[in-house]
Amino acid sequence: MNSLCVYCGSAPGTDPAFREEAVTAGTLIAQAGLTLVYGGGKVGLMGAVADAALAAGGKVIGVMPADLVNQEIGHTGLTELRVVNSMHERKWAMAELADGFLCLPGGPGTFEEIFEQWTWALLGFHAKPCGFVNVHGYYDPLRAAVQNMADHGFLAQQYVDMLIYAGGTAAAIEAFETYVPPPPKWGVAPVEQRY
Secondary structure, three states: OOEEEEEOOOOOOOOHHHHHHHHHHHHHHHHOOOEEEEOOEOOHHHHHHHHHHHHOOOOEEEEEEHHHHHOOOEOOOOOEEEEEOOHHHHHHHHHHHOOOEEEOOOOHHHHHHHHHHHHHHHOOOOOOOEEEEOHHHOOHHHHHHHHHHHHOOOOOHHHHHOOEEEOOHHHHHHHHHOOOOOOOOOOOOOOOOOO
């Protein structure tokens, strides 16, 4: 693993532990020699994780649609800020740049991004780990909802179990490094990464 994509909120959230974990995440990612890939913002948890990685000497690549950069929320101090035309291009670029996908607390954009990568993984479009830093149980309701999908026959248990949940970023990175993907849903392993 050479790079890690972090999805997280463009707001700080109500619990100070969320920002504390974002700072820890950025620091640990840089100290592990991994490139941080993220949405390019300077605000909320996004800004905190990027600033921490930069402060620890890490390489940080942000990817952001031009409309958001023009609203002055783009981080101007990154190693690289890739400006794209749309949210679809943003997600594609981030997916290509990253070797794994990790969620800190966030809102609908965070959920949407990780669910897309999880879906692609269970279909065998890539074999990269997807996981959550479950700060103060933030992702407990999501974890229960995902299990509910399997309990009602919409998802095989192996695709529930492929998601990694960790109490902190250090444990998540460790689990990512030993991740073994399940067989793809339709039984055809990818010849190469495809999106």
